[in-house]
Amino acid sequence: MLNEVQKHEFPFAASKAMNFVMGKTVKEFLPVVMDRYIDRGATRYTKGGFFAYYTHKSRLSGYIAVKDKNHYLDKLIFGGHVKPLADNNNLIQPVNQRKNKYGNIPRNTIARKKSNTELYFFPKKPMKGKYGIRPYGLYRKYKKKAPKLIIKYDAKGRFQRPIFPADRDAARYFHKNIVQAFDVALGNAVLNSRYRVGTGF
Numbered sequence: 001m002l003n004e005v006q007k008h009e010f011p012f013a014a015s016k017a018m019n020f021v022m023g024k025t026v027k028e029f030l031p032v033v034m035d036r037y038i039d040r041g042a043t044r045y046t047k048g049g050f051f052a053y054y055t056h057k058s059r060l061s062g063y064i065a066v067k068d069k070n071h072y073l074d075k076l077i078f079g080g081h082v083k084p085l086a087d088n089n090n091l092i093q094p095v096n097q098r099k100n101k102y103g104n105i106p107r108n109t110i111a112r113k114k115s116n117t118e119l120y121f122f123p124k125k126p127m128k129g130k131y132g133i134r135p136y137g138l139y140r141k142y143k144k145k146a147p148k149l150i151i152k153y154d155a156k157g158r159f160q161r162p163i164f165p166a167d168r169d170a171a172r173y174f175h176k177n178i179v180q181a182f183d184v185a186l187g188n189a190v191l192n193s194r195y196r197v198g199t200g201f
Contacts, residue, residue, distance in 0.1 A: 005190055006186065008193065009190055009193050011060060013188075013189040015055045016185040016188075016189070017178060017181040017185040018062060019052070020181050022054065023052060024177070025064060025174060026050045026052045029169075029173045031047035033166075034046070034166070038163070040102050045070075048067075049066055049067050049069075049070030050067065050166075051066075053065065064170055073164075075160040076160065076163055077162060077165070077167060079159070079160055080160060081158070082159070089156075090136070090153040090154060090155060091157065091158060093151065093152040093153075094151055095137070095149045095150060096140070096149060097109070097151050110138070113150070114138070119140060119141055120138055122139070123136065123139065127139075135152050135154040136152070136154040137149050137150070137154060138151040138153070
């Protein structure tokens, strides 16, 4: 169905269209749509957690993936077992600790409270309370009442169910926009083409 000029420009136009839609998916669509699934919205750092492996006219295949530094997004997308950070033996879980607008413990909060040994402490052995052994973690001291658990450290891991269908939503967005993007790219490629059909002389 294509004429000779269109056939010549087809791979270039297809590559341009695919890269255009993938770029919009990474930079505009996914950063916005993830706020629907992540409680209190995603941080700017998390919204920049995707990258596109772009196509070329001689290689019409590409993909969108999570950046290595944002590997935690894999668990939100596909689910799986969440392990503690490399420098921790246990998961950090706020209990009576104020969180920021994204639901995280503010930066340097733990280090600051650990250093304040007059008000905070980690028990060296299991603490028995009214309802049994208390969880391991950071406690706040009080003069006239029992210590209060601030941050819990007793879990070695947890299972994260998938909550952000980025793969599904990105695929839908791509298929919805690729045809129009290709029409535009092919039209521009043909108009700007230097390709000419041979005359035979």
